[in-house]
Amino acid sequence: MNSPARLPSLDPRDPAGLNDLLTPDEKAVASSVRQLCAQLTDPYVADWFERGTIPDIRGLTKELGALGVLGMHLEGYGCAGMSATEYGVACLELEATDSGIRSLVSVQGSLAMFAIWKWGSEEQKQRWLPSMAAGEAIGCFGLTEPDVGSDPGNMRTRARRDGDDWVLDGRKMWITNGSVADVAVVWAQTDDGVRGFVVPTDTPGFSAPEIKHKLSLRASVTSELVLDAVRLPADAVFPEVRGLKxxxxxxxxxxxxxxxxxxxxxxxxxxxxxxxxxxxxxxxxxxxxxxxxxxxxxxxxxxxxxxxxxxxxxxxxxxxxxxxxxxxxxxxxxxxxxxxxxxxxxxxxxxxxxxxxxxxxxxxxxxxxxxxxxxxxxxxxxxxxxxxxxxxxxxx
Missing domain, CATH: 1.20.140.10 (Butyryl-CoA Dehydrogenase, subunit A, domain 3)
Incomplete structure (x- = not known):
């Protein structure tokens, strides 16, 4: 008879042995993100939460970009091209530090960058995605409005044609990264349905006052977006996609x-x-x-x-x-x-x-x-x- 195999020891922090289900690459991603958080966020995040600010959010974003986690599941344009599961493992490690840190990465990569990567023109992709992947440019995503949350089809932000230009008017609310962003992906009603626009935040008429007095996600920048006759060139709109898709x-x-x-x-x-x-x-x-x-x-x-x-x-x-x-x-x-x-x-x-x-x-x-x-x-x-x-x- 064969002698029984020796059972592996049980990790009291992982009693089900979940770590055994990850591939070596997935484990490496988890380890790398955990090490970055241990060095750059874990020692400070409670203070950031208490103060309601991240003092050097641009420095942190560049460090995250250098690690490759910004838009890490996207291909090309300086993105890491990792698997969805590797991205998920990274999100787990980031939120183990704080939901605000994971939100920073998620809004950058899965909302702003993904929108440009999936729906943008080649010119929009080339202009923004490499710098966003590196953390040199920060993005935000404007969909939710003060009076419209779960029913985005009734958004009030509107974009109208004026000659070859687009002119945007409206407000967005609860926008992560809004007041530190270099670019905003803004969704607006048009005569042709809901469309998305790539809005550089230094465009006249654009402002992003920060929302204060939060008791949640305090280690995260949350803002209102105000669009007051924001004039954009014709090529600022996503060329193909229309509607809520x-x-x-x-x-x-x-x-x-x-x-x-x-x-x-x-x-x-x-x-x-x-x-x-x-x-x-x-x-x-x-x-x-x-x-x-x-x-x-x-x-x-x-x-x-x-x-x-x-x-x-x-x-x-x-x-x-x-x-x-x-x-x-x-x-x-x-x-x-x-x-x-x-x-x-x-x-x-x-x-x-x-x-x-x-x-x-x-x-x-x-x-x-x-x-x-x-x-x-x-x-x-x-x-x-x-x-x-x-x-x-x-x-x-």
């Missing part, structure tokens, strides 16, 4: 990154609770030795494991070209909801210390309240999944 295709890219990223916030909070449970002593022993605390940790690991498995499954489908938008909605709906619950449970393990920025938990918990809403609310993704499984639309 354009912006929704970009949102689907960003939502995919959130499926992974939310699990990074969950992992950070879970690991903080796990460490705390073994260090905090009550009634003569670590609180991790009590059944109720172990139940919390076990339940958190169950949901984290399922969330990463779902993200990995969707990543493999995206790499195979078989990922549907409804499946991304399923992933975003589940993973953000469960990540938020993990953070809330982790907070209870830390007790009063759970509300201190000395630990990452309350910061992740507050951030995920925004992530739960942006790139499609819980209600909208629920209805997308509901229609997928019943065949019946229930949006109106």
């Amino acid at each position: 354009g912006p929704l295709s970009c949102l689907n890219e960003a939502r995919y990154g959130i499926v992974w990223g939310a699990m990074g916030a969950a992992r950070s909070s879970l690991h903080a609770a796990q460490s705390y449970a073994m260090e905090r002593t009550q009634f003569g022993k670590p609180i991790g030795a009590f059944q109720l605390t172990q139940q919390k940790l076990a339940d958190m690991y169950l949901e984290y494991t399922k969330g990463v498995l779902l993200a990995l499954h969707l990543g493999r489908r995206k790499d195979a070209g078989t990922l549907r938008p409804e499946q991304v909605s399923l992933g975003k709906l589940n993973n953000v909801r469960e990540a938020l619950d993990i953070c809330r449970t982790a907070r209870t393990v830390l007790g009063a210390n759970g509300i201190s920025l000395e630990y990452p938990v309350i910061r992740h918990m507050n951030n995920l309240e925004s992530v739960l809403t942006y790139e499609g609310t819980v209600e909208m993704h629920t209805l997308v999944v509901g229609q997928a499984v019943t065949g019946q639309p229930a949006f109106r």
Whole structure:
């Protein structure tokens, strides 16, 4: 008889052995992003969150560009051309630092850069994508408006022809990177349907006042975009795409990154609770030795494991070209909801210390309240999944 194989040791930080499912390249991406975050963001992000600012956001963006994570899943124009799963793994590591850092990368690569890469003219691609991939130029994406969120077809921002030029008027709201951006991708109503425009932010009539008094995503720049008779040349418009197909295709890219990223916030909070449970002593022993605390940790690991498995499954489908938008909605709906619950449970393990920025938990918990809403609310993704499984639309 053959002797039984020796079982591998169990990693208490990865009890399901999820890391074994990643390829060597995917592990290398995770390690590289984790090292960058350990050096450039982890030591400072709690202070950034408390102060509501990233002091040198351009310097950070250039470092992210040098690592190759900006538009990393796009081909050509200085982009890294990595797989969707490698991009997802990077998003997990970035959001383990902070949702605001992952948002910076996601808006740059999956919204602004992807829009230009997918729908732009060759001239627009050549002008903007290399510098954006390098982090030398920052982009933002203008779709949401003060009175229009989940129903972008009713946007009020309008672009009209004036001779050969386009003139844009309107407002956009809750725009990540807005007041630091060099270029904005702005979606507007035209006589020919919704169209996208590449707007250099130094164009007269364009302004981006920063939104203050946030209690979530504080380590992230969030702005309003004001377009007051912004005059653009004829070649500023995306040449082919019309209707909501354009912006929704970009949102689907960003939502995919959130499926992974939310699990990074969950992992950070879970690991903080796990460490705390073994260090905090009550009634003569670590609180991790009590059944109720172990139940919390076990339940958190169950949901984290399922969330990463779902993200990995969707990543493999995206790499195979078989990922549907409804499946991304399923992933975003589940993973953000469960990540938020993990953070809330982790907070209870830390007790009063759970509300201190000395630990990452309350910061992740507050951030995920925004992530739960942006790139499609819980209600909208629920209805997308509901229609997928019943065949019946229930949006109106």
